[in-house]
Amino acid sequence: MALADLTDPEAVRRAIAEFDAIGRDTFLKRYGFDPAKDYFIVVDDKMYDSKAITGVAHLYQHGELLTADMFSGGSATVANRVGKLGFEVTRPVGLPDWSTDELMLALDLYLRANGKATAQAVADLSAELRSLRIFPDEVRSNDRFRNPSGVTLKLYNFSSIDPAHAGQGMAHGGAGDVRVWEAWAHRPDELREAVALIRAYGATDDAPEATGEEEEYGATEGRILYREHRRYERDRNLVARKKQAVLKKAGSLACEVCDFESSETYDVEGVIDVHHVVPLHKIGVSVTTLNDLALVCPTCHRVLHKHRPIITPAELREKRTEQFGDG
Numbered sequence: 001m002a003l004a005d006l007t008d009p010e011a012v013r014r015a016i017a018e019f020d021a022i023g024r025d026t027f028l029k030r031y032g033f034d035p036a037k038d039y040f041i042v043v044d045d046k047m048y049d050s051k052a053i054t055g056v057a058h059l060y061q062h063g064e065l066l067t068a069d070m071f072s073g074g075s076a077t078v079a080n081r082v083g084k085l086g087f088e089v090t091r092p093v094g095l096p097d098w099s100t101d102e103l104m105l106a107l108d109l110y111l112r113a114n115g116k117a118t119a120q121a122v123a124d125l126s127a128e129l130r131s132l133r134i135f136p137d138e139v140r141s142n143d144r145f146r147n148p149s150g151v152t153l154k155l156y157n158f159s160s161i162d163p164a165h166a167g168q169g170m171a172h173g174g175a176g177d178v179r180v181w182e183a184w185a186h187r188p189d190e191l192r193e194a195v196a197l198i199r200a201y202g203a204t205d206d207a208p209e210a211t212g213e214e215e216e217y218g219a220t221e222g223r224i225l226y227r228e229h230r231r232y233e234r235d236r237n238l239v240a241r242k243k244q245a246v247l248k249k250a251g252s253l254a255c256e257v258c259d260f261e262s263s264e265t266y267d268v269e270g271v272i273d274v275h276h277v278v279p280l281h282k283i284g285v286s287v288t289t290l291n292d293l294a295l296v297c298p299t300c301h302r303v304l305h306k307h308r309p310i311i312t313p314a315e316l317r318e319k320r321t322e323q324f325g326d327g
């Protein structure tokens, strides 16, 4: 039994499913692997220790675990094998770009400190960014990830964008820095509320999982709040109650923006999404009521999430009517 015997991609997928189900620490411990240092398998934007997954995939395919000491080749050989089965393998060298959430936390500090954050405040933010579950553990455990000098540099970037400090910064704020500045700098109180929620949701073991959805990366309110928003929208109980209520009242499940109703066009019932109307940083942690939810078709839903600035279904409906008339 050897590495070359692993030929079934489905076995790899099953190992990954187990990894997801029990979590990284338990998975590695259960099968006796050390955390990977160099090669990771990437699926849906999540990273998996390549050697451990390979060993366990071997177990799923052949009934025998390939233990850490049974691999003849080095990590590169392992990566090559999984790569041949159609999986993306990565060897992270650099650090990921700052996410919107992280930029929001940094901007909040910048604004509160009036551009003059103390070394202690910088160190605290660095520690916090390393612990919040915006990026996966493997990324955050890199020693260089959001270290104090990285945070300091980011604050410099904001001062180069800040009209009040023009000329003092390093004058190379990235596109993300500018986007976050424009979205939030003029409403520091709302930023503070949003940042408080990012902290609350992002710090717990129960932090919402990455969705892998394109909209997550561009979300104005950052990844954590986007994931939380989607968690509400996918709550089957809540969705069922909303659909039932609308069906009872209106007799059909039509999109509140464009009136699309799947059963009319395709003879298939209920192809409709539920969208959470209130921006999460505004509703805080209060209980969601059915009135906070709107029924929208999948297309209009994506448009709602991509639209800048944030727009409600009623506003989008108006815009659509203006553009295309009423029929």
Ligand SMILES: [Zn+2]
Binding pocket: 255, 256, 257, 258, 259, 260, 296, 297, 298, 299, 300, 301
């Ligand atoms: Zn629609």
Ligand SMILES: [Zn+2]
Binding pocket: 229, 233, 274, 275, 276, 301, 305
């Ligand atoms: Zn939504």
